[in-house]
Amino acid sequence: xxxxxVTKLGGPESLELVEVDEPxxxxxxxxxxxxxxxxxxxxxxxxxxEYQLKPNPPFTPGAEVAGIVRSAPEGAHVAAGDRVLAITxxxxxxxxxxxxxxxxxxxxxxxxxxxxxxxxxxxxxxxFAYSHRGRLIADETVLIHGAAGGVGTAGIQLAKALxxxxxxxxxxxxKVDVARAAGADNVVLADGFKDAAKELTNGRGVDVVxxxxxxxxxxxxxxxxxxxxxxxxxxxxGGEIPTVKVNxxxxxxxxxxxxxxxxxxxxxxxxxxxxxxxxxxxxxxGALDPPIASEYPLADAAAAVGELAARRVQGKxxxxxx
Numbered sequence: 001x002x003x004x005x006v007t008k009l010g011g012p013e014s015l016e017l018v019e020v021d022e023p024x025x026x027x028x029x030x031x032x033x034x035x036x037x038x039x040x041x042x043x044x045x046x047x048x049x050e051y052q053l054k055p056n057p058p059f060t061p062g063a064e065v066a067g068i069v070r071s072a073p074e075g076a077h078v079a080a081g082d083r084v085l086a087i088t089x090x091x092x093x094x095x096x097x098x099x100x101x102x103x104x105x106x107x108x109x110x111x112x113x114x115x116x117x118x119x120x121x122x123x124x125x126x127x128f129a130y131s132h133r134g135r136l137i138a139d140e141t142v143l144i145h146g147a148a149g150g151v152g153t154a155g156i157q158l159a160k161a162l163x164x165x166x167x168x169x170x171x172x173x174x175k176v177d178v179a180r181a182a183g184a185d186n187v188v189l190a191d192g193f194k195d196a197a198k199e200l201t202n203g204r205g206v207d208v209v210x211x212x213x214x215x216x217x218x219x220x221x222x223x224x225x226x227x228x229x230x231x232x233x234x235x236x237x238g239g240e241i242p243t244v245k246v247n248x249x250x251x252x253x254x255x256x257x258x259x260x261x262x263x264x265x266x267x268x269x270x271x272x273x274x275x276x277x278x279x280x281x282x283x284x285x286g287a288l289d290p291p292i293a294s295e296y297p298l299a300d301a302a303a304a305v306g307e308l309a310a311r312r313v314q315g316k317x318x319x320x321x322x
Contacts, residue, residue: 003094004301005058009049012305025098031070036117037092038064039317044308062092066116076101083107085116105276118290118316122154128261129232138163140207148175150316151212156182161287169193178314194220218242227252234259291315
């Protein structure tokens with residue numbers, strides 16, 4: 001079969017299309033003929049050897065796919081012929097992948113394979129952030145950084161589905177319409193976002209900040225919080241890992257909360273299926289509908305991951321495999 005491999009830890013340009021043997025499913029795994037694969041920020045980090053998971057080259061990246069089940073273990077909740085989306089961890093940039101049954105979910109008939117492949121990483125991450133770590137409730141206000149990116153647009157859509165108000169933060173004017181189309185109530189530029197958030201909340205501040213960016217925005221994010229607000233640390237797409245002066249946490253009883261969804265799901269059997277039960281109604285209703293920034297054929301995976309490195313992505317990038 002065709003697959004994309006990281007041949008050396010040299011960034012996106014080290015991704016190559018190769019021929020490899022099809023995987024043999026192990027006990028409890030579902031074998032999937034891949035039609036589309038999502039491209040996520042961890043794929044970029046993996047190509048550089050900068051992710052917490054550090055496989056030795058050559059390896060196939062790709063943590064999320066959509067396709068058709070070729071075979072499934074006895075008693076699984078999916079069967080041969082079913083349309084599915086799945087979390088794979090690795091190996092998704094390929095024509096066939098084996099995935100643990102716990103991370104395989106039925107793909108609604110109304111959703112394309114491309115849209116399905118754009119769901120797992122971003123929407124399950126923000127579900128974990130809001131429901132498990134951030135304790136978000138209806139009528140609270142969420143400020144979302146990187147709001148035109150994959151995590152950002154997922155964060156906007158799920159927050160709105162949960163009944164929250166959204167203030168979206170984008171870096172440039174050309175990203176405003178993306179965040180607004182995803183459902184944001186207000187869209188502000190990163191330059192001056194703290195003052196804008198205070199003004200939009202009549203000086204109170206926001207209840208939750210969803211931050212996949214990090215960097216120099218971090219302190220102003222803390223200052224943007226209302227009393228008992230929560231700053232959810234999802235990642236550091238901005239490159240710099242910020243530090244916290246913990247006295248700031250005392251001022252208004254605010255929290256800085258780590259959001260390591262993958263680590264949690266890996267160590268809590270059945271959690272992924274419980275997450276899907278929470279978000280599936282919103283997927284089926286169309287409330288969660290990932291905006292697709294671009295589609296690339298499998299052979300152009302290096303260029304797709306390179307878009308993430310250039311930080312110009314608006315929405316989600318997907319590889320089309322079949």
